[in-house]
Amino acid sequence: MENIYLIIALSPLVGAIIAGFWGGQIGRAGAHWVTSTGVGISAVLSLYVLYGFITGTNQVFNGAVYTWMVSDGLRMEVGFLVDNLTAVMMSVVTFVSFCIHIYTIGYMAHDEENWPSESLAGKNSYQRFFSYISLFTFSMLMLVMSNNFLQLFFGWEAVGLVSYLLIGFWSVRPTAIFANLKAFLVNRVGDFGFILGIAAVAMYANSLDYAEVFKAAPGLAGTQIEIFQGTSWSLMSVIGILLFVGAMGKSAQVPLHVWLPDSMEGPTPISALIHAATMVTAGVFMVARMSPIYELSETALSFVLFIGATTALFTGLIGIVQNDIKRVVAYSTLSQLGYMMVALGVSAYAAGIFHLMTHAFFKALLFLAAGSVIIGMHHDQDIRNMGGVKKYMPITYWTSLLGSLALIGFPGFAGFFSKDAIIEAVHHSNIAWSGYAYFMVVVGVFVTALYSFRMFFLVFHGEGPRDEHAKDHLHESPKVVTVPLILLAIPSVFIGYFTVDAMIFGDWFAGAIHVLPEHDTLAALGKTVDSGNGMLGHFYATLPFYLAMAGLGVAWYIYMKQPDLADKIKGMFAPVYNLLDKKYFFDEIYQAVFAGGSRGIGRFFWQKGDAKLIDEIIINGSANNIGRFAGLVRNIQTGYLFHYAIAMILGLLLLLTWFVII
Secondary structure (H helix, E strand, C coil), X not given: CHHHHHHHHHHXXXXXXXXXXXXXXXXXXXXXXXXXXXXXXXXXXXXXXXXXXXXXXXCCEEEEEEEEEEECCEEEEEEEEECHHHHHHHHHHHHHHHHHHHHHHHHXXXXXXXXXXXXXXXXCHHHHHHHHHHHHHHHHHHHHHECEHHHHHHHHXXXXXXXXXXHCCCCCCHHHHHHHHHHHHHHHHHXXXXXXXXXXXXXXXXXXXXXXXXXXXXXXXXXXECCCCCCCEEHHHXXXXXXXXXXXXXXXXXXXXXXXHHHHHCCHHHHHHHHCCCHHHHHHHHHHHCHHHHCCCHHHHHHHHHHHHHHHHHHHHHHCCCCEHHHHHHHHHHHHHHHHHHHHHCCCHHHHHHHHHHHHHHHHHHHHHHHHHHHHCCCCCEHHHCCCHHHCCHHXXXXXXXXXXXXXXXXXXXXXXXXXXXXXXXXXXXXXXXXXXXXXXXXXXXXHHHHHHHHHHHHHCCCCCCCHHHHHHCCCCCHHHHHXXXXXXXXXXHHHHHHHHXXXXXXCCECCECCCHHHCHHHHHHCCCCCHHHHHHCHHHCHHHHHHHHHHHHHHHHHHHCCCHHHHHHHHCHHHHHHHHCHHHHHHHHHXXXXXXXXXXXXXXXXXXXXXXXXXHHHHHHHHHHHHHHHHHHHHCCCCHHHHHHHHHHHHHHHHHHHHHC
């Protein structure tokens, strides 16, 4: 099996290298064929591996494939840990990525129109884009398949680097350059905490291998360290919080969430790839993988729970006032990532990964459907200019409806099982902040339904597009776009029902995820309902169902029956609207404090250090002093003989005086 795992990881890399270095020679068709084939091979083999774990024919693989260096007993290796958790992640990542590769062929078909004719960056941009997304897939596979912290960090940083390249892919747009720089810098903040957490693991466990660290963790549970003199901290709490700071950046949790909405400046396929199954879910996967560490610190779990709950509601509220179709879906991603973190915070790791899986399909579907609408609207992304798209784009309409129903947790759809499992797990938890989290995620159900169907009704229903030119040319997208929509719509509907029993009520993650008995909220949930059919049989008795239907109903009434009511509500709650429209002023604060402060420090060192001290005093000052000395000496050299005679007599008198005194 080791060879199969190597092929899974390396196939996208091979495609990325060929398309990247020889894109000009192989052409556009060659680039999308070689990269799509590489990712397709990984997807097929990943599903084969997953099937092996389902049937029990595959065994857990944990081994090094390459030893890079050994330093003082600390082994630095490339290795794979493939278990049930990894198999699920591999399958989700590669399948969604493959669908996005196929979709990209249609979406980027006219990419040359996005570049000025004189732009060198626009040359072979199509091939370069496919190289980037294939490289992105390789990076994510290395992350989820790693069996040690060094490789985890490599994959972690690699997805960050490639996301920087992809978000700013249209480099002739200043907004894209600003967005990719913002994403890069914000992620560096989180990654600083992440690498400190890895350093603490290496320092106290003297190993970077997962198995060895997890084995040593219980013995380190009582260890106290002093970060500041006189203050004692639990080592496990420090490691857990530091690692989670990295997850806050990568998975866009408050307050490090500001980069993700701006990443919409990249092409729509990369928005789907980043937001669905890859980069933003890396933090969720990492915390679940580190469950043996987090279970030893309720402080770290409570921190995860509080941040996740705050993100779930407050970022969802921003989605209500967004008018860019991609940004609405982006804030939906932020909110759903908060739900996943909430699950991890109450030790319902299985529910968090389950929601990660279901969310990957319907969120990728919603992004690609949004891209299909954008193509039809000639790249107009403002939902206020849309309407009536249903009759022009029926496949996009129906797949978007299925994705929206899955997102709000409509009974029977994938999101219903995963989101309800999280909410009920929080309800059964006694950990600190669980009451706060339960309130936030329950209210979040109403908010999710409201912004999801606000967008749906404004885009697909109503009289028609405001732009008559768009109305005349609006039609369904080509099959290369609609087929991936259909492929993603199928699991968006059915994947939850067919997997909930194994993942939530079964032992699918046994051995891969560690939960202490006192933290096992899913076991407590199992005493109420013990199967997916049980959840379906009791949905009418749960508060989230009625809140979701209320959100859908409010969206229908405001945006379908009383369209003028939206403006009236906006006027009545103008301060709240402005607060949400400004995204709680996070960007303004960061620009003023951090960006402005950094520029201020740089300006001080430039004006006082560089210009004043170095240029004026040291460099120019030296020259000026030499000039003044030369001017003094020049005055002595007068050229008159009697001046020199007087100087000689005075010098002789001074020498005689000195000899007499001595």
